[in-house]
Amino acid sequence: MNSKSLFFLTIIFFTMNSFVRSQSKDFVVGALIGFYGIENKGDIRDLYYPLYNGSISGNGGLSCGLNVKHDIAKSIYGALELRYCRKGSIYEYLLTNGVQTFHALRLDYIEMPVAVGLKIKLKSKTMFFETGVAYARLFASRMKMGETHNAVQQNNFKPADISWIANLKYPIIKSEKLLVGLRFSYSLFSIHPLYKLYNMDYGVDFYYLFN
Numbered sequence: 001m002n003s004k005s006l007f008f009l010t011i012i013f014f015t016m017n018s019f020v021r022s023q024s025k026d027f028v029v030g031a032l033i034g035f036y037g038i039e040n041k042g043d044i045r046d047l048y049y050p051l052y053n054g055s056i057s058g059n060g061g062l063s064c065g066l067n068v069k070h071d072i073a074k075s076i077y078g079a080l081e082l083r084y085c086r087k088g089s090i091y092e093y094l095l096t097n098g099v100q101t102f103h104a105l106r107l108d109y110i111e112m113p114v115a116v117g118l119k120i121k122l123k124s125k126t127m128f129f130e131t132g133v134a135y136a137r138l139f140a141s142r143m144k145m146g147e148t149h150n151a152v153q154q155n156n157f158k159p160a161d162i163s164w165i166a167n168l169k170y171p172i173i174k175s176e177k178l179l180v181g182l183r184f185s186y187s188l189f190s191i192h193p194l195y196k197l198y199n200m201d202y203g204v205d206f207y208y209l210f211n
Contacts, residue, residue, distance in 0.1 A: 027070050029210050032083065034063035034183060036203030040089040040105065041186075043195040047105075059104065061086040067207060069117065079130055081113045087161075087199045104144040107157065107191075107199070111136035113165050125176065130167040134185060136160065156192065161199055163187045169207065181205040 038061035045056065065083025072078055088105040115132030141157050169181035183205050187198035 027068055029066065029068045030177075030207050031210070032063070032065055032067050032081070032205055032207045034083075034085075034203055034205040036061040036063060036085075036183070036201045038087045038089065039200045040087075041198045041200050042190065044089060044091065044197060047192065047195050047197065057090045057092060059088055059090050059106075061088070061201060061203070063111075063205070065111075072116075075119045075121075077117045077119070079113075079115045079117050079132070081111070081115075081134075083111050083113070085109050085111050085136070085201070087201060101145070106140075106142045106144065107138060108140040109136035109138055109161060111161075115165060115167065125171050128167070128169040128179070128181075130165075130169070132165055133188070134163050134165050136163065138191075156194070158191050158193060161187055161191050162189055163199060167205070169205075177209045179207040179209070181207060 037058045039056070039058035063083050063085035065081055067079065067081045069077050069079040085108075087107040087109060090102055090104045092100065092102045111134050113132060113134035115130040117128055117130040120127040120129060138157060138159050138161065141155070163185045165183065165185040167181050167183045169179045171177075171179050181204070183201070183203060185199070185201045187200070190196045191199055
């Protein structure tokens with residue numbers, strides 16, 4: 001994450017925290033960190049080198065940010081997040097001399113998911129299911145070509161990504177302030193102006209609620 005994005009998230013954090021402190025009965029705010037498998041779907045092979053017979057694989061991604069939710073009804077609530085997230089994939093292939101190498105695509109976004117949540121009452125705790133859409137703004141895109149080359153800036157991706165998201169959360173302590181969640185997201189539209197490329201992310205989130 002670059003310094004501008006870190007500064008932006010810090011300002012949003014203190015703004016949201018001050019707001020929630022004054023509206024603590026109506027809003028619940030928390031911090032989150034996520035660890036994902038990230039992958040690009042679609043014409044990803046054409047983006048790299050279509051003449052090489054390579055394979056596409058996922059990569060590891062990190063996400064962090066803030067979460068706010070507000071009850072709409074007894075079992076339904078709205079949720080808003082602001083998060084940094086990395087997306088991309090790896091393309092591995094053999095050169096003509098038989099040496100194996102790779103291209104790693106790294107896309108960094110500031111993302112704002114908006115979701116509707118359902119509270120599912122279990123025997124002793126409450127499970128939460130959320131689904132909605134996320135608007136993400138691309139602020140860095142790089143391609144790393146093998147271990148011996150530095151990452152190269154890529155400027156041919158669309159500046160925004162809109163994706164469908166789904167979360168399933170469960171509290172792991174009695175106070176229900178710490179939750180673990182499973183998350184999945186998939187681009188609704190292509191992220192590239194020429195090729196049909198889509199971001200796909202799946203992984204685990206950890207949430208800590210401040211109030």
